[in-house]
Amino acid sequence: MSTRGKPFKVCRKCKTLVDKKAEVCPVCGSKDFSEEWEGVVVVIDPAKSSISKELELTKPGRYAIKVV
Numbered sequence: 149m150s151t152r153g154k155p156f157k158v159c160r161k162c163k164t165l166v167d168k169k170a171e172v173c174p175v176c177g178s179k180d181f182s183e184e185w186e187g188v189v190v191v192i193d194p195a196k197s198s199i200s201k202e203l204e205l206t207k208p209g210r211y212a213i214k215v216v
């Protein structure tokens with residue numbers, strides 16, 4: 149699967165989608181990114197979201213569902 153044209157890369161540590169130009173994850177400070185990811189989930193209220201529990205997301209934000 150091609151990732152051309154994707155405006156984001158994903159932090160491997162916390163799955164947050166960040167701008168491709170970012171050097172450090174604004175959420176966890178990690179520099180470990182992947183440009184191979186699939187699906188986007190926007191978490192507004194992690195406590196009420198079943199997908200955020202499934203993905204172990206604890207903060208509101210925009211996340212990749214699958215990091216390759």
Ligand SMILES: [Zn+2]
Nearest residue numbers: 159162173176
């Ligand atoms: Zn992160």
